[in-house]
Amino acid sequence: MTDEEPSLNIPSLLTLAVVSFFVIRWFFKSNDGSSAPGGSRGRARGNVVDPAQVEQISQMFPQLSTREIMWDLQRNGGNAAATTERVLSGRGLDAPPPSFQPLVAIPPTGVPAQPAASPTPSKSSGQDLISRYNLSAKIAEASGVESESGSDAKPSSSGGWSQNKEERQRLLQKRRDEMILAARRKMEAKQQSAQ
Amino acid sequence: MSTMTQNRLFREYKTLSTSPPDGITAGPVSEDDMFHWEALIQGPEGTPYEGGIFAAELKFPKDYPLSPPTMKFVGGGVWHPNVYPNGTVCISILHPPGDDPNHYEHASERWSPIQSVEKILISVMSMLAEPNDESPANVEAAKMWRERRPEYERKVREEVRKGLGL
Numbered sequence: 001m002t003d004e005e006p007s008l009n010i011p012s013l014l015t016l017a018v019v020s021f022f023v024i025r026w027f028f029k030s031n032d033g034s035s036a037p038g039g040s041r042g043r044a045r046g047n048v049v050d051p052a053q054v055e056q057i058s059q060m061f062p063q064l065s066t067r068e069i070m071w072d073l074q075r076n077g078g079n080a081a082a083t084t085e086r087v088l089s090g091r092g093l094d095a096p097p098p099s100f101q102p103l104v105a106i107p108p109t110g111v112p113a114q115p116a117a118s119p120t121p122s123k124s125s126g127q128d129l130i131s132r133y134n135l136s137a138k139i140a141e142a143s144g145v146e147s148e149s150g151s152d153a154k155p156s157s158s159g160g161w162s163q164n165k166e167e168r169q170r171l172l173q174k175r176r177d178e179m180i181l182a183a184r185r186k187m188e189a190k191q192q193s194a195q
Numbered sequence: 196m197s198t199m200t201q202n203r204l205f206r207e208y209k210t211l212s213t214s215p216p217d218g219i220t221a222g223p224v225s226e227d228d229m230f231h232w233e234a235l236i237q238g239p240e241g242t243p244y245e246g247g248i249f250a251a252e253l254k255f256p257k258d259y260p261l262s263p264p265t266m267k268f269v270g271g272g273v274w275h276p277n278v279y280p281n282g283t284v285c286i287s288i289l290h291p292p293g294d295d296p297n298h299y300e301h302a303s304e305r306w307s308p309i310q311s312v313e314k315i316l317i318s319v320m321s322m323l324a325e326p327n328d329e330s331p332a333n334v335e336a337a338k339m340w341r342e343r344r345p346e347y348e349r350k351v352r353e354e355v356r357k358g359l360g361l
Binding site: 127128129130131132135136139160161165168169171172175176179180183184186187188190191 | 209222226246355356359
């Protein structure tokens with residue numbers, strides 16, 4: 001009895017550890033999937049239901065409830081073909097548990113679900129400085145007032161500094177805008193004289 | 196460490212604002228993030244870049260000034276042998292001393308904490324005037340600069356006008 005104890009303990013503890021590791025991992029994985037917030041993140045893992053697919057399947061099989069379709073799509077990772085196959089084979093769809101909360105990819109506006117990633121790079125590329133810094137209003141405003149003759153494109157070198165943070169920001173922006181607008185005026189004058 | 200970096204960036208910002216070098220405006224996009232600046236550089240006279248204004252983004256590492264910032268032209272980039280097509284500037288002052296992939300830069304030209312944002316911007320200005328043909332970042336632009344100078348200059352002038360919305 002006494003020499004049986006260590007030989008029983010170590011391997012069984014190891015087995016327990018390994019088994020519980022896998023159990024916990026499996027538990028968290030499946031839990032993670034179904035509790036993913038109903039946003040763009042979960043879609044990549046196929047756990048968020050695409051309303052277009054739901055619509056497509058319910059048009060084919062009007063007898064099915066939307067909840068049943070969503071439940072099946074969510075479990076098979078958004079595979080509409082598999083759901084269709086399942087219905088056609090006569091097996092039918094399982095009734096979702098009452099606790100089932102469908103994770104719909106997007107509000108029903110019809111916009112394709114797309115994680116908000118694409119609009120950011122377009123801002124910085126292929127854009128002139130006038131639109132980048134919203135200067136078109138200032139150009140229109142200044143078009144009546146002719147700039148000083150031979151407008152030296154040198155930015156107003158009256159250094160801008162203030163103890164106040166907002167004021168500093170404003171001064172920097174002003175120097176920046178003036179630099180761009182002065183260069184634009186000069187270039188415009190040059191183009192006109194060349195014509 | 197981070198406070199030291201921020202103080203240093205703030206001091207540089209103040210110097211650049213109170214006595215800005217000719218043709219340069221630079222400062223943080225917002226003072227809430229001192230590690231992200233934007234700079235305007237005027238195209239040097241007597242070059243095809245003359246009359247243009249070039250906007251660039253400067254990103255400072257957490258260990259600035261030990262490591263140099265990165266600099267990237269924004270709003271369409273700049274056609275230049277030493278500027279990558281995506282706008283990233285490739286000049287020796289932006290390279291840390293230990294890192295010399297091309298083995299042609301002198302240690303003194305490279306980044307060290309005694310350099311500054313002002314020195315970077317002035318270096319970039321002279322880079323615009325005098326491309327370094329030895330290590331082109333934009334091979335196509337370098338080739339055009341070497342072999343078809345008039346076409347190169349025409350292209351740059353056109354981009355200068357476009358950049359100003361003309």
